[in-house]
Amino acid sequence: MIVVLRPNLPAEEVDKVVAEVAKMGYQPHPIRGAIQTVIAAIGDERVNPSLETLTAWPQVETVLRVQKRYKLVSKEGHPQPTVINVNGQQIGGGQPFCIMGGPCSVESEEQIMTTARAVKAAGATILRGGAFKPRTSPYEFQGLGETGLKLLAAARKEFGLAVITEVLAEKDVELVASYADILQIGARNAQNFALITAAAKTGKPILLKRGMSMRVEEWLLAAEYILSNGNPNVFLCERGIRTFETYTRNTLDLSAVAILKQETHLPVIIDPSQGCGRADLVIELCKAAAALNADGLLVEVHPNPAEAWSDGQQQVDFKAFAQLCRSLKPFIAAVGRPS
Ligand code: PEP
Ligand code: MN
Numbered sequence: 001m002i003v004v005l006r007p008n009l010p011a012e013e014v015d016k017v018v019a020e021v022a023k024m025g026y027q028p029h030p031i032r033g034a035i036q037t038v039i040a041a042i043g044d045e046r047v048n049p050s051l052e053t054l055t056a057w058p059q060v061e062t063v064l065r066v067q068k069r070y071k072l073v074s075k076e077g078h079p080q081p082t083v084i085n086v087n088g089q090q091i092g093g094g095q096p097f098c099i100m101g102g103p104c105s106v107e108s109e110e111q112i113m114t115t116a117r118a119v120k121a122a123g124a125t126i127l128r129g130g131a132f133k134p135r136t137s138p139y140e141f142q143g144l145g146e147t148g149l150k151l152l153a154a155a156r157k158e159f160g161l162a163v164i165t166e167v168l169a170e171k172d173v174e175l176v177a178s179y180a181d182i183l184q185i186g187a188r189n190a191q192n193f194a195l196i197t198a199a200a201k202t203g204k205p206i207l208l209k210r211g212m213s214m215r216v217e218e219w220l221l222a223a224e225y226i227l228s229n230g231n232p233n234v235f236l237c238e239r240g241i242r243t244f245e246t247y248t249r250n251t252l253d254l255s256a257v258a259i260l261k262q263e264t265h266l267p268v269i270i271d272p273s274q275g276c277g278r279a280d281l282v283i284e285l286c287k288a289a290a291a292l293n294a295d296g297l298l299v300e301v302h303p304n305p306a307e308a309w310s311d312g313q314q315q316v317d318f319k320a321f322a323q324l325c326r327s328l329k330p331f332i333a334a335v336g337r338p339s
Helices: 011-023 050-054 109-123 145-159 171-176 191-201 218-226 256-265 272-276 279-291 317-332
Strands: 002-005 025-030 038-042 060-064 085-086 089-091 098-102 127-128 163-167 184-187 206-208 236-238 269-270 296-300
Touching: 002 011, 002 236, 011 025, 025 206, 050 060, 050 163, 050 256, 060 085, 060 089, 098 109, 098 317, 109 145, 109 317, 127 145, 127 296, 171 184, 171 191, 184 191, 191 206, 191 218, 206 218, 206 256, 218 236, 218 256, 236 256, 256 269, 256 279, 269 279, 272 296, 279 296
Parallel strands: 098 127, 098 296, 127 163, 163 184, 184 206, 206 236, 236 269, 269 296
Antiparallel strands: 002 038, 002 060, 025 038, 085 089
16 A cells, blocks of 8 residues: 655654554555655555555545455456356356346246246246345335245246346345355345355355445455355346436446456346336347347346336336347357357
8 A cells, every 4th residue: 555644744753654554564665755755555455454544644645555455356366257157057258148037026927937938938048036026115016935936946947947036135045045046136235245145155156236326346345245255156237326317217337347347257247127227228238238248138028017016117028038139149249259
């Protein structure tokens, strides 16, 4: 770290800060200028206590980090992309583009079975469906709970699709993990570190959504909780952030995909459904995701969106989903990835 001292400090005041830097586990190298001194503090910032507390000292003007705050998710120590094995299916790196599709909420046996059949026929390999739903209002449909999980498991058995579903609460982690192939941590829980840690410890792959107002660094640090708890299988899912724009429910941050490709080896999934909140825009955003070399999509699909129990406005029907999957092919090919 770099500690910048205030101008014209007496030498004994400089020495006090230098001594404190050493006490905190760093090797201090003061660089004394005519007016101002800076201290280069050599040491691992991720292991030693942060020198940022020194900003509270009257002698200190500012403290600058040199290293990134995340280690395990960073490309620096792990340049090869992570490839995640989901029931024998490889996702990430140069593996085929992965399409996850299914309803926002599991509603009934007929709904989930017909949807599973349709998304599989269109090219999806993973079935999504919420059994525990994080709803803004307590009066809205909260999900079928374990009944929904059982229906997802039945669809997996019938159609051979892997299943992704959200775990909302720490108390349900074991239950949801006993049915799901991938655990989804939703936007509202993206910094619920107790839940994230418990989910990590199941050893199941985790799809970590971006929080609504989360910076990329915060998101990567949330993922760092999973890796540092011994689970390397994390998908990062961009699902839109809150902005001032009102034409869309959220603003899908496609620049985050490009940033994540530079910063991390973890696979990146795009959720255009929560991302824009409008079925009429989903297909275009999916094409953009493929063109950006994202590793896959999480798309809401419903047999009859107009009658959906949640998020009807953003779910595509079977016909639109099949068209969406077809239209992706040239974009996937353009980045040199198999479909
Ligand atoms: C969802 O996938 O239906 C969902 C609630 O997602 P998010 O956590 O991104 O809002
Ligand atoms: Mn939804």
